[in-house]
Amino acid sequence: MKKIESYKIKEVEVHFKSDFKNGLTEQEAQSRLEKDGKNELEVKKITPWWVILLHSFIEPLQVILMLAAIVSIIAPAAVNNWKVSLHDFVDFIVIMLIVIADAILETVQTVKARKSVDALKSLSKPRAVVLRNGNQKEIAASDLVVGDIVILEAGKYVPAELRIIESVDFMIDESILTGESVPVEKTHNPIKETNMLADMKNIAFMSTFTTAGRAIGVVIKTAKESEIGKISKAINDNDQEQTPLEKKLTKFSYWISCIAGIIGIIVFVSLFATGKSENGAWISYLMVSITLAIGVIPESLAAVVSITLSFSTKRMAKNNVIVKKLSSVETLGSVNVICTDKTGTLTQNKMTVQKVIYNNKIVNAKEYIAENNKLQKDLLLKALVLPNDGVTEGEERIGDPTELALVDYAELMNIDEQKYRKMYQRIHELPFSSERKLMSTLNQVDDKKIIFTKGAIDQLLKVCKKIIIEDKIVPISESHKNEILKSSMNLSSDALRVLAFAYKETNNDLAKEEDLVFIGGVAMIDPVRKEAVWAIEQAKSAGIDVCMITGDHAITALAIARDLGLAFEKSQVISSDELEKMSDEELTDKIVNVRVFARVNPEHKVRIVSCLQNKGFIVSMTGDGVNDAPSLSKAEIGVAMGITGTDVAKQASDVILTDDNFVTIMFGVNEGRNVYQKIKRSITLLMGFNLANVLSILIISLIIKVSPLEATNILFINLIVESCLAIAIGMGPLDNSLMKQKPVVGKNGLLKGLAFSILKIGIVSAVFTVLSFFIGMMATDTVYWAKKITELSAEQSWWQQIKLINSLQQLDDYIITGRTSMFITMVISPLLFAHLIKLSNWKADKKVSLLISKPLINASLIALVLSLAVMFIPLINDKVFKLMGFGTSEGWNANNVWVLFSALGIAFLPFISILLIDIIVFYSYHLSIANWDKNQKLVAELVEIDTKEFHNKKKK
Template identity: 60%
Template sequence: MDENLLGSDKELEKQLETNIKKGLTTEEVTLKQQKYGKNELPKGKITPWYLIFLKTLVEPILLVLMGAAVISIIAPIISNKGHIEASEFIDAIVIFSIVLIDAILETVQTIKARKSMDALKSLSKPKTVVIRNDMQQEIDASELVPGDIVVLEAGKYVPAELRIIEANDLSIDESILTGESVSVDKTHLALKESTTILAEMKNIAFMSTFTTSGRAIGMVIKTGVETEIGKIAKSINENEEESTPLEKKLNSFTYWISGLSFILAILIFTTLFFSGDQKAWANYLMVAITLAIGVIPECLAAVVSITLSISTKKMVKQHVIIKKLQAVETLGNVNFICTDKTGTLTQNKMTVKKMIMDNKIIASKEYAKEKNDNHMDLFLKALVLCNDSVTEGSERIGDPTELALVDFAETIGYDEQDSRDVWQRIDEMPFDSERKMMTTVNTINKVNTAFTKGAIDQLLQRCSKIMIDNVVRDITEEDKKILLESANELSKDALRVLAFAYHLNYDKLKDKSDLEHDLVFLGAVGMIDPVRETAVNAVRLAHEAGIEVVMITGDHAVTALAIARDLDLAHSEYEVMTSNTLNQLDDKQLLRVIEQIKVFARVNPEHKVRIVDALKQKGNIVSMTGDGVNDAPSLSKADIGVAMGITGTDVAKQASDIILTDDNFETIIKGVNEGRNVYQKIKRAIAFVIGVNLANVLAIFILSVINTVSPLEATNILWMNLIVESIIALSMGMGSNDPTLMKIKPIKGKNSLFKGLGYTLFKIILFTTIASIGAYYFGMMFVTEDYLKEILGDQYNPSLSWHQALRSNEYSVEQKIEIGDFGRTAMFVTITCAPCFYANFIKLSNWKADKKINLIINKPLWIASMIAVLVNLIVIFIPGFNEKILNLASVNSYNSNNWYLILGALGISLIPVIFMLLLDAITFLIYHYKPEPWRRNRILAQELVELDIQNEKRKRRSKKKPS
């Protein structure tokens, strides 16, 4: 701790070259402004829209797609020896269009979510009162310099870091910085001991905190970036933006798929070159490049962006603003949520929960239902009259504890402003930290009545009587013992106890110092910043989803643990760690225990960053939730930062990835559900696209090796990839969410995008490859001798079958392609229609969780599938397009002997979906009804453990219920 806290006023005056009484002169201010600069916070970085757009274009997946587009232009030029038709550019145009759409979507979403103003600057209020040139004057807060003398009043923001040199009943709300919900009483006295905990720096007023009561004079010791909030702002700006887990996985996937396509191209070209006619190398190169491009999922970037975009629109309706598309998926993978207490899990509003009345503890709600007698009347008057807070509409000025008293009195019908107008204050003794009491005198029915509030132990020393059951009698030692025991019981539950008393002897007093003697004890209240009811349910849902919730707060450990118990977060002091303990641990020691701690108390902003960093080092996906300036660095550091939209500061919103517009912790869990479904939909689309592409490439490769000529043309593959595949893959992201995903525990650590897709990919590749090859040979059954003679003319050899003709080097590539028209047509029908049939049955949902089959119908996908099948059948019969562009059998080639070729191919297209459903049914039945012995035992053990946990929770809840 520096000398600014420990030094005397005279030492500070000398050090900062100022005069406490007269302030700085104009000349001194000018010199200091040149030295220290303006009292402004560093501005947040704002990236221009064009840089966002360009940055999007250089993402790996889009670079590979653009490379594929360029190759798709070069390949036909090589194949056709420089001659190229306009139709050859179709694939390149489509790919470039997909790249452009994806980049535009990403840019628009980022700009829509970004704040247009400088969030940090808005926190510093523009005007402040200072003493300069031996006179008070109002100046812009940005003009303050170290050594300035600032005048503070209730309801004003602190304009810079101040060392308090005079104070009168000064309280400051520092929750924005420390997270502590109760206002801090400040003093002008120098601290006796060093401290690094902001909440314990009692003689410092921190920049951007709020003065709730009293008046003070302070000396500016730090300005701008040197203040605590300035340090936080600087750390936010210095944090480099990390890629989200989805971005990392997609980048890794891109490298993998690029390498695979390159290897395939070499393998296919080499195989065809050495097994076929080496003179046709240009054609083989074209086939190799075409198949390599066929592996690359051109539509994937658009699928991901559109799926995420659809989800962000859904989440806006659920009160969630997504600043970056990929943040949706990251939220779905979160397995640790670190959350601030004040305003996030709690209401950030002190509330009366318990009462000590008639020597008993009763709930405040029960007390409010009681009959309004003389005792209640006096007690409620004490609450509102011995009180300086004011509420009017949404305006709330005053200490949070006093506001809580006013709120409680209003629930029973006592308005503080009306009460003060009727029963006017004629005298008072303000609160003093030494007396720990406050007294006011009000005229009630022409009787001057004194009301006193304060710490119960101090107040009982001044009481000679007590009101019990509406009767005033002498207070006994037994009464005091009961009251103190009751207060201790409330304190154990982290309730702040405040007691009230009165007397009618004001007119008989000879000295004002006797005002707080011979009092009649009325009762006491227990207050706390209560948990949000929705937060309790949200924590329960998080635990069910396998997500650990960690509470990080500036409050004391006792208060934090009490709140954690109400939330079912933690139940013993061993799960709580204070900042003192945290400071004593090195990084390795912290890593060993970090996942066992559920509550961190009395923490500073830098502690929050350290906690988040430690959890991330353990392989966790960490979300940080908060609303204050003190949360901003950790919001920025976390994998996913979640800020509160209503109570949250602009700093927190700027540092976050997601903003909750309803400040409801439960909304985060809705976001997790949406994120998990988004990720599942993306994985499903990837499984579909990669599975179909690999199946097509494998089938073409096998048939090319057998026949020395590709069974399909580049345009066939292009049609499949960019028309059919894209339509279906995009519609996969438009379906309803699967609620069972919230029963799955997130997988810890770095996981491949293909984790869990092996079985699905195996089914798609195996059955689609078999069906495609089968369809080709089915089509080639319709190649007759007359058909071969018509194509080969004088070169026709009756002894050669169509298969032998394809392998012969005597015929040109063009002739071989024409021979395969029927096989190509049948195979085209199968590769384009089979995916439309089984796309609706690719399930990656939690089918292991329940014996009941969870049917989720994706209407857009069904409609897209039917449209795709219809379009595929139509193009087969469009004269010119079918034979000139797609190289399929012409309409004129169908006759009475081959009319059922298309119907047969459609029938073969159903084979993959039939076998997939059959295999899934067998797997499902075996898993649920014939489990292996080891898995059956594990299930039973898990059920017993869960039963024990539920019984333990019921016992704890029953103990907490009042008798």
């Protein structure tokens, strides 16, 4: 069956049962509208806020916390013959408040991000001019039906997919669909059947933008049947996968739950095997094991992760990065390949005159402004704006980008194109055509009629008889033409688009392109953003490969890539023709060395992303057009443009840039890397401190057969002290040294690289915590009470006396000084060594950058104040937390006040020990490195310097 683009005009009319002269009747249009539906793209159903909230409660870590909360009620009930008091619900309430707060925080952030995305969408609804019942009328584009006759003119969006049936110099910017940065000329004539969208010259695609001329088209597809509709539907049908952070957190949750269960079982079996055998003793052992298991779980981790991500998303929003999903922040920091669109992201998305050809030489456009060739410059200025339909009014720019570039250049020389056009009225014109590749206008200039012609330099030279050299008009020779063509070829090889200008005085009222005088030419390009060059250099130093994907031709793409410092050889460029010939295996093998993909289709982009993912890369894809949407959805992190981006692209993306700048992506990468490091530092603190708690409680429990701490003590330490510090780490300043490191490739868990730090904190802290407990026990009357009961002689050692504690009844009432001493050490020591965890990435440099974190300092003070309140406020200290109080026999007095100072002194010992260990590790890593390693580093640095110098020379 023939395709629509190959149909003749009459065949199109018959096929769609339309009337090209009068259009559809209102009745027929309404009938088709009811049958086919509105001309609107399908919108993915928005997940209600309450569903997001409920989903937050079933995440693995949250489920574990809720189970821990339930256990916190069951455990004491089992000890007290299943009698439950209000006090037993304290742990449950605290844990559930943490779970609820975290769920609310995640829900609020997700909804806020969604609102930010919605705010970027266009508020105006598109309209269309149609022919119905023989009359032109404007209707909502959503009411268009197949067979409608639509009138198009410059500056309007194409409201549906059209087969053009009439056109006059009609051009469309199809960059959102095909990726081509230059508008394409459309025709109403039949063409050969093709599958390439860029080659369908008689089809106007929905949501593309008309830049010049006018046309009439018949609607052939609407809504989901159009090309943009098909892409939109594919995006909506895609299932959203978990981000790397979500996968790591899920895996981490399973590991923690398994470890907690194993520890609980081991502790219970150990106590049961070595402890008392009386009836009911096993319940006490079960309580200890459950308490230890709960102590392993970092209850505040979910809240820490959410708050850290939320804080980063707010900071990113202020820097033009809107994150639609919290966990996408970390994903952005993990990418090691960025596939980026060219136009608007790496370039300015604005054609700009760079060079000027005059006097048979090439000069810089800025230098030309200062030239004094009065005649030549005056004629060139008129030629820039008179045979030109581009208009700029403030922020509004209408017309072909090439013509707008000429207008902009004229404005740099203080020329107002609108005043010029009023002053020098157009009498006649010869529109641009693809056959002639020229455009001419006849203008009244003072008392003269002058023809101004612009167009392709080779075609223009064919109709020129003279040339302006040094402000004199002389016959043009073959030598002149050869020099001009040579200059043009040199400029074209650098991907500059060359336009030439000529003029002729005439007495006729018609513009004839013959016997013209060559004025000169200009070369223009969509220049690279200067900041993009810096950003790509930063990406390289961060170990991130940047690939440019564009609809432009290979020569243009390579020239831009050279200016960006992205690619220098033809071997680093692959065009769509080569892609079509390659198998997926061949492309996967070659793709690592490719930096530019030119003239690609949407399906090519998806294939490129897939091949990179098959190589094990974490891929970020940037784009703004509908053609980018499938690859945005396919990549681990899709980045859409907020200014030029289509709604479909924004819908498919994970992150939106509100300034369309590649530099902003690198800011997001830096933020993402910092987020991941902050989360890992928080985990180091939480797990290290939890390990210290478990080890110290386990050691003491094995000795005295009861838990030295109450559940409320552990919950306070875990949920207040640890949370304050961990959250503050997440709110700390950015560590820019992370951008000097390569991203970690492959599947890595959250605990990878943290084992040494966690063990260091856990073991060192546990040793001093146990020491603090037994030193505190020296101040209690328990030992002396035991001596009195058992009538022990004074010759027995202190250690032998401690062993007698096992035989005491209601022992937990007699270890209050040891518990208090232990508690003081456990809440004060992390306030100190938490500041060591926030050091900058010490592996990056021999100089350690001490990041002053005000949030961490403030959090330490808050945790200290709360801890002092718990220890010294009556009723709270002794009744709730079972610590030493005031005014009781077990309370503070002149004989035991020294315990306070000894506990504080011991709290400083983990900090000092960990600091000494870090100094030794730092010294061994940087200063004791073997000479062979030093030489290897030096060689690598020299190779990198030589490589940069080589590329800079090639670039010049």
